[in-house]
Amino acid sequence: MFMKTLYTPGVAHLSYIFGDGGQASVIDPRRDVQEYLEIAHRRGAKITHIFETHRNEDYVTGSLELAWRTGAEIYHGSQLDFQYGNPVNAGDEFQLGNVKLSILHTPGHTMESISIVYRDLAFSDDPLGVFTGDALFIGDVGRTDFYPDRAEEVSGMLYDSIFQKLLPLGEHVLLWPAHGAGSVCGSGIAERNFSTLGYERKHNPVLQKTGREEFIRFKVNEEHFQPPYFKQMEKYNLEGAPPLDQLPIPKPLSPDEFAQAVDDGMLVVDVRSPEAYAGAHVPKSFSLPLDMLPAFGGMFLAYDKPLGLVVEDYRQIEEAVLGLTRIGYDKVDGFLAGGLHAWETSGRRYGRIEAIHITDLEQRLDKGDAFTLLDVRSKEEFESGHLRSAVHIYVGDLPSKLGQIPKSHPITTVCRSGQRAMIAAAFLRRQGVEPVETCLGSMSACSHVECQVVRED
Numbered sequence: 001m002f003m004k005t006l007y008t009p010g011v012a013h014l015s016y017i018f019g020d021g022g023q024a025s026v027i028d029p030r031r032d033v034q035e036y037l038e039i040a041h042r043r044g045a046k047i048t049h050i051f052e053t054h055r056n057e058d059y060v061t062g063s064l065e066l067a068w069r070t071g072a073e074i075y076h077g078s079q080l081d082f083q084y085g086n087p088v089n090a091g092d093e094f095q096l097g098n099v100k101l102s103i104l105h106t107p108g109h110t111m112e113s114i115s116i117v118y119r120d121l122a123f124s125d126d127p128l129g130v131f132t133g134d135a136l137f138i139g140d141v142g143r144t145d146f147y148p149d150r151a152e153e154v155s156g157m158l159y160d161s162i163f164q165k166l167l168p169l170g171e172h173v174l175l176w177p178a179h180g181a182g183s184v185c186g187s188g189i190a191e192r193n194f195s196t197l198g199y200e201r202k203h204n205p206v207l208q209k210t211g212r213e214e215f216i217r218f219k220v221n222e223e224h225f226q227p228p229y230f231k232q233m234e235k236y237n238l239e240g241a242p243p244l245d246q247l248p249i250p251k252p253l254s255p256d257e258f259a260q261a262v263d264d265g266m267l268v269v270d271v272r273s274p275e276a277y278a279g280a281h282v283p284k285s286f287s288l289p290l291d292m293l294p295a296f297g298g299m300f301l302a303y304d305k306p307l308g309l310v311v312e313d314y315r316q317i318e319e320a321v322l323g324l325t326r327i328g329y330d331k332v333d334g335f336l337a338g339g340l341h342a343w344e345t346s347g348r349r350y351g352r353i354e355a356i357h358i359t360d361l362e363q364r365l366d367k368g369d370a371f372t373l374l375d376v377r378s379k380e381e382f383e384s385g386h387l388r389s390a391v392h393i394y395v396g397d398l399p400s401k402l403g404q405i406p407k408s409h410p411i412t413t414v415c416r417s418g419q420r421a422m423i424a425a426a427f428l429r430r431q432g433v434e435p436v437e438t439c440l441g442s443m444s445a446c447s448h449v450e451c452q453v454v455r456e457d
Contacts, residue, residue: 001098001120002043005176005193006035010294010323011059012183014193016131016176017047018118021097025049026072027116027131028178029062031244031326036066049094049101052076052085053133054113055237057146057230058184059294060328064240077105077112083239088114098122104165106135108158109142109185115166118176129174130197135161137177139190141206143224155219159212167207171198184225184295187380223379225396229298232328241328247321248330250309252337255346258282261308261334267301269293270310271320272340274422274440280340280350282310287426289419290316294323296423299396301329309335353425354437356412358445362452365389371410376424377443381416383456387446390454395420398427410435414442 003018008030016027017036024045026036040047047070050063054077063074064084074085075094090105100119107113116131134142141162144154175197181189188205201207209215253261262268268285270277277287288297301307307329309320321332336343344350364371365388375386376395386392393401395415405411411428413421418440425438439445446453 001122002045004039006030007180007193008059008294008326009291011326012180012189013059014176014178014180018099019043019045019047019096020099022046023048023096025051025094025096025099025101026066027051027176028053028056028133029066031060031062031065031241032247032322033062033066033069037069040070046070047072049096050074050085051101051114051116051131052237053115053131053135053178054110055080055082055234056134056178057233057237058227059326060233060241061237062244065244068243077114079105079107080110080112080238095121100125104130104161106132106161106165108144108154108161109134110146111154113142113161115161117169118174127169127173129176130166130169131176131178132166133178134185136166136175136200137179137186137189138175138192138195138200139204140186140188141204141219143185143222144219145222145224145226151220152216155216156212158219159215162207163212167197167201169197171196171201173197175200182295184227187224187378225378225394227299227396228399229303229327232298232303236328242330244325244330247318247325248332250317250321250332251334253308253334254337255343255348258308258334258336258343259348261306266306266308266333268308268310269297269301269320269324270426271316272310272312274418274438275355276312276340277422277426278353278355278438278440280344280352281426282336282340282343283349283351284430285310285351285426286430287422289422290319290323292419292423293320294327296395296420297324297329298327300399300423300427303328306331306333308333311335311339313339351429353422353429354435355440356437358439358441358451359449361387361412361414361439362449365452371412372406372408374405374411374413374424375415376413376420377415381443385443385453385455387414387443388452388454390414395424398424402431402433405433407433410437412437412439414439416442417444418442
C-alpha cells in the first residue's frame with residue numbers, strides 16, 4: 001500500500017496517487033501527468049481509477065490525459081453534466097486491494113463536489129482519511145461565491161457538508177484537501193499540508209463560528225477575486241481539455257525574429273525577477289516572475305495569442321511552459337535566444353521602470369508630493385496596514401478598473417514584496433500609462449524601516 005501527495009506550485013494544488021494490490025488511483029490530477037505514471041510504475045501498479053472532487057476553476061485537470069495514457073476510468077459528481085467520465089453518487093464504493101473508497105456528496109463550493117473517504121480494510125472498516133476537494137481546507141473552508149444569486153443557500157450547503165458529513169467521520173481522520181496555502185480558493189489556508197478532522201474542528205478559524213447562521217453570514221460577506229481565466233478552466237474541465245501529449249517546445253528566436261513575432265501579435269512574457277525587469281525589458285512586455293506565473297498569468301494573458309518568453313537562462317523555459325500549460329496556455333511559441341543581453345546588443349530599444357526605495361517613498365509622503373500611490377495587494381492585506389493616501393486596486397482588477405486609477409500625477413506601485421507591484425507597473429506601462437515607477441521591497445521593506453502605517457477598522 002502506498003500514498004503520495006503531489007504539490008503543484010503557483011496554483012498551490014494538491015493531488016494524490018495511492019494504491020494497493022497492483023492497482024492505483026489518482027485524485028484531482030494536474031494536466032502534466034508523467035509523474036503519476038512514474039510513481040505507479042515504480043510501485044508496480046496500474047492506474048485504474050481517477051477521481052475529480054469537483055470541476056476545478058484554477059487549473060486544467062489532467063484526468064482525460066491520464067485516462068488516455070492508462071485506460072483508467074474517470075469519476076466525478078453526478079450533479080454536473082460532464083462530457084466525459086462516469087457520474088458517482090453518495091454511497092458508491094470502490095476497492096483497490098485493501099483500500100476501500102466511499103463517496104460523500106459535499107456541495108457548497110460547487111454543487112457537484114464530492115469527498116472520498118479512504119479506509120484500510122487490512123486493519124479496520126473505520127475511516128482513515130478523506131479527500132475533501134475544496135469543501136474543507138487546512139485552516140479554511142471552500143469559497144462559496146460561484147453562485148451569487150444563491151449565496152446564503154450554498155453557504156448553508158457547505159456548512160451542512162462539513163458539520164453533518166465530514167466532521168462526523170471521526171476526530172482521528174486524516175484530511176487531504178485539493179489546495180494548500182497561496183491558492184485563490186481560500187485566503188486563510190495553513191502553510192502545512194497535513195491535519196486531521198479533529199484538529200480542524202478545534203482550531204480551524206472558520207469552524208469556530210457559533211452555529212450555522214454565523215457561518216453563513218461570514219461566507220456571504222467574504223470577498224474573493226475571480227480571475228477571468230476561471231471561465232476557460234471551467235470550460236476545459238467540463239468538456240475536456242485538448243490533449244497535451246507532450247509539453248510545447250518553444251523555438252529560440254533571434255532579436256529580429258522575436259521583434260517580428262511581436263509585430264505579428266505575439267505577447268511577451270518576461271519571467272525574470274522584478275529587479276531584472278526594472279533594469280531593462282522588451283517594450284510592452286508583461287512582467288510575470290516565474291514563481292508567480294501560474295497564479296497571475298491568467299489575469300492578463302489572452303488565450304488566442306501566441307506567447308514568447310524572456311528568461312534568465314534556458315533552465316527557466318521548461319518551468320515557464322509547465323506553469324502556462326497548467327492553466328491552459330498551450331501557444332508558447334518561442335523564447336528570446338540570448339535573453340535581454342542579445343536584445344540590447346542588437347541595438348533595439350529597451351524599456352526601464354524606475355524603482356524607488358521605501359524610505360524615499362516615505363519622504364515623498366511627508367513632503368506631500370503630488371503622486372498616486374497605488375497599492376495592488378488583496379483587500380485583506382490592504383486593510384491590515386497600508387501607507388498614507390494609498391489608493392487600493394487589487395492587481396488582478398487592474399484590467400477592468402484601469403479607468404479608476406488617478407492618472408493626473410505619476411504613479412508608484414506597492415505590494416507586499418515588490419513582485420506584484422512590478423506586475424502592475426508593467427501592465428500600466430503596456431496600457432500607455434506614464435510615468436509609472438515601483439517600490440521594490442514594498443511593505444515588507446516598510447516593516448523594517450518603521451513606516452507610518454494606517455490600519456482599517
